Amino acid sequence: MELRQLRYFVAVAEELNFGRAAARLLIAGPSLSQQIKALERDLGVRLFDRDRRSVTLTPAGATLLPEVHALLTRADDLRVNARRLSGAEQVRLGYVSWLPPDLTARTTAVAQIHLDAWVAPSHTQAARVADGSLDLAVCWVQSKDLADLGLHARLIGADRLHAVASGTRTAAVPAADTLVLLDDDTTSWSSWNVYAEQLARDTGAHIARISDGGITGSAFFDHVRHSARPVVRSPKDMAAPIPADLVRREIVAPAVYWTWSLVRRANENRAAVLAVVDALCDNVGDLGLHGPNTWLPDGDPHR
Numbered sequence: 001m002e003l004r005q006l007r008y009f010v011a012v013a014e015e016l017n018f019g020r021a022a023a024r025l026l027i028a029g030p031s032l033s034q035q036i037k038a039l040e041r042d043l044g045v046r047l048f049d050r051d052r053r054s055v056t057l058t059p060a061g062a063t064l065l066p067e068v069h070a071l072l073t074r075a076d077d078l079r080v081n082a083r084r085l086s087g088a089e090q091v092r093l094g095y096v097s098w099l100p101p102d103l104t105a106r107t108t109a110v111a112q113i114h115l116d117a118w119v120a121p122s123h124t125q126a127a128r129v130a131d132g133s134l135d136l137a138v139c140w141v142q143s144k145d146l147a148d149l150g151l152h153a154r155l156i157g158a159d160r161l162h163a164v165a166s167g168t169r170t171a172a173v174p175a176a177d178t179l180v181l182l183d184d185d186t187t188s189w190s191s192w193n194v195y196a197e198q199l200a201r202d203t204g205a206h207i208a209r210i211s212d213g214g215i216t217g218s219a220f221f222d223h224v225r226h227s228a229r230p231v232v233r234s235p236k237d238m239a240a241p242i243p244a245d246l247v248r249r250e251i252v253a254p255a256v257y258w259t260w261s262l263v264r265r266a267n268e269n270r271a272a273v274l275a276v277v278d279a280l281c282d283n284v285g286d287l288g289l290h291g292p293n294t295w296l297p298d299g300d301p302h303r
Helices: 003-015 018-025 029-043 059-086 103-107 122-130 143-149 190-203 217-225 271-281
Strands: 048-050 055-057 090-095 112-115 136-139 151-160 162-166 179-183 206-210 246-252 255-265
Touching: 003 018, 003 029, 003 059, 018 029, 055 059, 090 122, 090 271, 103 112, 103 271, 122 136, 122 143, 122 151, 122 190, 122 255, 136 271, 143 151, 151 271, 162 217, 179 190, 190 206, 190 255, 217 246, 246 255, 255 271
Parallel strands: 090 112, 090 136, 179 206
Antiparallel strands: 048 055, 136 255, 151 255, 162 246
């Protein structure tokens, strides 16, 4: 008895016609008939009553059909699990600036991760998942983006934002006393600008418009030096060291958070892609996002 023969049995049982079943299976009719006879010999029962006009399941065939369905399902599950364990299927993952530090350890058993070399802004990476250029992306999205692009998001990480200031005072600073930068380059900084404008609107933080890309890097620190207020730091630059003449200050009232989503297509059905999502997002927890005095923008899918 072979799995192939069991699949032939199911096809004939569903079609109740050897010709149609053979066409569905892409094999010759006489070959299908021979394989069914061989299966009947192996099982020791007749599965079909057939004559020139009709094909019907015997009582034994009708009894065995659900068991064969279950056996084939288990065989398919075994094949999928084996493919996951082998890591043979490649999953293309894009990102903006942050990835889980243990990404490789958490995904090795389920798929081969190909990190895309093009590090792009959040809105670009989300669009690339939607058009199929990527399977997954770690980025910042809003619920409206997900609906518009046909995407699904799971929480994978979060950053509590802080401010950078001149001087030596390191005490926490209320959000209303901070400055947030908006860049005129809306192509590169679209997501940050949306986030920053809502932060200012909701918390009373002040806004300064710039045109030099100073949301990150040395230009950001120059803006801090010329500002009378602590300046909110973008999550894209969180890992860079702060110059010795500047200090880090916590933002309070409220604590300000930026979320990282792992996005996939809403209709994604590839087992390897879904397995990577589960491996990276299961047991993440709420990462402090639902504390008594925290802030996330309206439309954040994890709010």
